[in-house]
């Protein structure tokens with residue numbers, strides 16, 4: 001900013017008034033004050049401000065680059081001296097004209113400030129994405145910004161000087177002019193363009209008097225359409241989540257777990273305790289001991305009972321699909337990913353994720369699972385967005401995870417993350433007291449399923465069941481009883497009937513084949529053994545197919561072929 005360098009001669013009353021006036025002007029710098037009286041009032045004021053003061057006029061006039069000199073002595077001798085000695089570029093202004101000089105300076109400054117503001121405002125108005133339109137208090141349109149034309153397709157020349165009450169009588173701008181109040185979120189079509197917009201307007205009030213109004217608007221066709229679509233999608237998602245909760249809720253509760261032995265009761269106690277917390281649970285135990293049943297029951301008794309219970313069988317899913325099965329994938333993440341798919345982790349949000357056969361999970365996925373358990377967040381395959389979830393984890397395995405950790409096939413950190421609460425389900429041979437009650441319970445269950453009226457087992461039959469070791473645990477007991485009940489005519493199961501089915505698992509698994517037999521017979525025996533071991537459910541068949549190293553489809557074909565013989 002260019003400063004006017006001024007000097008003052010005469011520091012009396014008049015000089016003092018000029019001094020004060022000049023101090024208020026931003027563009028003025030007082031370079032010196034002169035008075036023959038060193039005690040004149042302005043001399044003290046100037047000294048205080050660090051301004052040069054002198055009693056010798058020559059010294060003040062020696063300032064070369066002084067633009068203006070104010071003469072406030074009213075002394076003609078002094079005036080003459082000034083005329084003789086001042087630098088040629090210095091203008092002399094008498095005290096009476098000081099006020100005029102200052103107001104001219106101020107006006108100039110205001111003009112410059114106005115120009116600057118106008119420039120700023122123009123830049124803002126030109127660069128905003130929203131359309132802006134201004135009308136005066138009679139409704140004549142005075143201004144539209146470039147975005148107005150971009151949004152509406154109406155040229156500035158077609159709009160300026162039109163009357164808003166004619167071109168957009170129902171718009172927000174017209175409303176604000178009439179009501180002298182702001183209008184918010186007004187949805188309308190811009191007159192003459194048909195473009196749907198959402199607008200906000202406000203009156204322009206100067207000293208309480210309406211001078212016009214301004215409206216700012218955006219095209220809403222796209223925004224609203226997208227919002228409506230989004231709202232629809234959100235409703236669908238909410239409904240689907242509710243449906244997932246209903247469909248995937250756990251099927252069993254603690255009442256479905258039968259037993260009376262001490263070991264059974266201790267396991268139940270532990271399981272019930274874990275249901276009251278939200279900790280991760282690792283259920284261990286041999287195949288068929290009821291690990292999955294416990295997982296369902298823990299979820300069912302927990303706070304999460306109304307939320308999904310999602311099961312992943314880590315052994316049944318091909319390794320290549322496991323990651324996407326777990327975490328889902330984005331559309332186009334890989335060939336065949338035609339749409340975005342939610343993974344089991346996401347589906348289980350709010351509820352429980354049951355990781356069955358966790359010992360069969362590969363190391364790569366173990367690392368990914370660890371992150372979800374630790375941070376409760378993950379990304380879909382092919383996705384970049386981090387998704388947060390609130391999931392409780394329950395894992396189960398019949399493998400010895402600790403020795404897998406030692407061998408390096410199971411991550412130690414994951415093992416400890418999973419094993420917050422360990423629920424170890426003992427094999428049936430270690431809780432033989434449970435066999436009579438389980439038998440009773442299963443007979444009732446199969447009576448219902450098969451439409452039979454079996455009352456129980458004979459004392460010898462019970463003796464047989466209790467003395468047997470049940471390598472396939474409760475599942476094997478279930479299979480033996482069901483097979484016997486399918487064919488039984490009487491209402492009591494005998495030793496003879498049960499002994500036909502009992503032990504198949506044992507003899508087959510201990511590989512006691514002495515005789516040579518036709519291969520198709522051997523195949524039948526193996527099929528029967530696999531079905532006895534894994535059960536007739538879809539899960540069981542999947543496991544059987546895996547154990548036999550054939551596809552599920554082949555298993556179904558073979559079962560169909562040998563159905564008559566398999567009984």
Ligand SMILES: Nc1ncnc2c1ncn2[C@@H]1O[C@H](COP(=O)(O)OP(=O)(O)OP(=O)(O)O)[C@@H](O)[C@H]1O
Pocket residue numbers: 256257258259285286287288289290291292293294356396397398438474475478
């Ligand atoms: N205490 C029990 N009371 C009633 N039924 C039981 C009990 N324990 C197991 N079962 C039944 O035994 C069968 C096998 O149980 P489950 O599938 O839970 O075993 P698992 O330990 O998960 O087996 P795997 O390791 O092979 O997956 C199921 O039909 C289940 O209902």
